[in-house]
Amino acid sequence: MAHTLSSAGRRIAQRARSLNSSAIREILKFTERPHMISFAGGMPLSATFGLPALREASVRASHGAESFQYSTTEGYAPLREWIAREHSDSQHRVSPSSVLVTSGSQQAFDLIGKVLLDPHATVLVERPTYLGALQSLSLYEPEFVSVPMDEHGLVSKALESIGPERAALLYLQPNFQNPTGARLSFQRRRSIAEIARRTGLIIIEDDPYAALAFDGRQVPSIHSMAPDHVIYLGSFSKVLAPGLRVGYMIVPRVLEQKFVQVKQAADLHSSTLSQRIVYETVREGFLASHVLRIASLYREQCEAMLSALDRHMPPGVRWNVPEGGMFVWLALPEGIDSEALLKDALAVKVAFVPGAPFFARDSLHHYIRLSFATAAPEQIDLGIERLAALINAYSRVLTPYLATDLHR
Ligand SMILES: Cc1ncc(COP(=O)(O)O)c(C=O)c1O
The missing domain is CATH 3.90.1150.10 (Aspartate Aminotransferase, domain 1)
Incomplete structure (x- = not known):
């Protein structure tokens, strides 16, 4: 033995x-x-889950047999449309076709590693950064290079001097970063978006905490400033319930098909029932x-x-x-x-x-x-x-x- x-x-x-x-x-x-x-x-406080709303939504979501059937890799269409609307405004329209529903936003790291990382590729990360991203991306054997941050988030000037053009990716969290709590300033978001446009850098903008702003103020995402260079990650874990395991990616158009293919290879699709429960909960503006x-x-x-x-x-x-x-x-x-x-x-x-x-x-x-x-x-x-x-x-x-x- x-x-x-x-x-x-x-x-x-x-x-x-x-x-x-x-x-x-x-x-x-x-x-x-x-x-x-x-x-x-x-983890979020369980008392914040809004159980009555989730329960009612679960009953509505589990009506038909299709909620328990295989479904499309991209995700439940009404949920993708809802997500696209949430991230669109008069300046910036997100197409539902660029939204891919994932099994928690954590899955996105694995899919990104598969699509974008060859061994020894350079991945720029904040210092410090979310350890779950390091853990997941490390399976693709990149070289991590840390970029300094302060109380206003990643220092965009330091990014410039590190040489972003040689990196495969920059991973950052713009809002209430895990672990430092820092919120990236508007000015720095603009600089980072400009660097990405100029150098071709691809940014993973991981944003599960955006809605938890104490002042209710939403600073525009880097995605809204440079949509062709940003893979935006969202999640229902911190605002609804993490056990549902529903997150999403918004990806640049040229990468859409590739991400659908690797997601299909990984798990066919995320839970049909969970996606419908999320949609039934949020569709009338509950969030x-x-x-x-x-x-x-x-x-x-x-x-x-x-x-x-x-x-x-x-x-x-x-x-x-x-x-x-x-x-x-x-x-x-x-x-x-x-x-x-x-x-x-x-x-x-x-x-x-x-x-x-x-x-x-x-x-x-x-x-x-x-x-x-x-x-x-x-x-x-x-x-x-x-x-x-x-x-x-x-x-x-x-x-x-x-x-x-x-x-x-
Ligand atoms: C910064 C960050 N990104 C991603 C995740 C993954 O969240 P989930 O897979 O539940 O969406 C977490 C979870 O704590 C997190 O803190």
């Missing part, structure tokens, strides 16, 4: 060998323990008011987290002030190892995600990602107080070493 396992193990293909299970999935196992205060998951409710709830929870951080964190800890989404990105004093901190935090029933896996290379170990989406405000305060006490203790141990360093 042991012999069979080890010889099968040796047959694992090169591209899968370095793949690890996502750090977040591993941590989520701990968060299911009783009384755990979890800032770890990127417009629903996302306002979710954003206002998350805003309250975010404020609770920011004021708890202000109250409890020792000097030397820095964080961003998000304008939407689900995440606060915390910089600890350098020298504190966030993985070691996590072990101690789990012991006092607080979970978070250490920052290192969000870096494509040269990981920094003194960052952590905190989600404010799933914990209630009073839990947030208690969890941050416990975390701050630990960080304080770590800082005190560190101080003599830091002081010695300064004397050198």
Whole structure:
């Protein structure tokens, strides 16, 4: 038996060998323990799912046998039309033919890897970036090159100096980035769109958090500025329910057929029933008011987290002030190892995600990602107080070493 396992193990293909299970999935196992205060998951609060609307839509969607039948690879036509309308305005019209429904937006990374990445192709990513994208794209063996970002998102000037013309792709998130919470400024979107038009760069604009803006303000997408150069990814996971696994890509016209072919090869099509449930839920305009409710709830929870951080964190800890989404990105004093901190935090029933896996290379170990989406405000305060006490203790141990360093 042991012999069979080890010889099968040796047959694992090169591209899968370095793949690890996502750090977040591993941590989520701990968060299911009783009384755990979890800032770890990127999942939405289940109370935001709008269950009555989903239930009614499910009944309507499951009427006919066709909801349980195979369907077209491109996706359910009324849903594709709805998505195209949502992304169209007087300046910019999206055709339903450029919309491909995917099994969560996560599937899009795999399809993009198949269509656009040869081994060793250069993929530009934000520093830091969404680790699920790194995990999925890494199966196509690219070389990741990180582009710096600040509180206004990816630094477009830095992109220019990196040499975008030699890259196969640029992957970025314009709104409330996972993990930093940053929103890319309008000016930078314009510069990045201009760079793409000038150099032929293809951009993956991954945008699952756009609707969760606390101020309700929508900044125009890069897709609307350079539709022939952008693959736009949308998702119903954060605004409806992630278990439905319905996301979508809007792709440049020249790539439409190729994406349909690889999607067909991958899974024939996404769940017929899930797509119809989504369509039945959103068709009469349910989302417009629903996302306002979710954003206002998350805003309250975010404020609770920011004021708890202000109250409890020792000097030397820095964080961003998000304008939407689900995440606060915390910089600890350098020298504190966030993985070691996590072990101690789990012991006092607080979970978070250490920052290192969000870096494509040269990981920094003194960052952590905190989600404010799933914990209630009073839990947030208690969890941050416990975390701050630990960080304080770590800082005190560190101080003599830091002081010695300064004397050198
Ligand atoms: C930035 C980002 N992109 C894509 C995804 C994948 O989402 P889904 O496959 O549920 O649409 C996530 C999930 O957390 C995410 O945070």
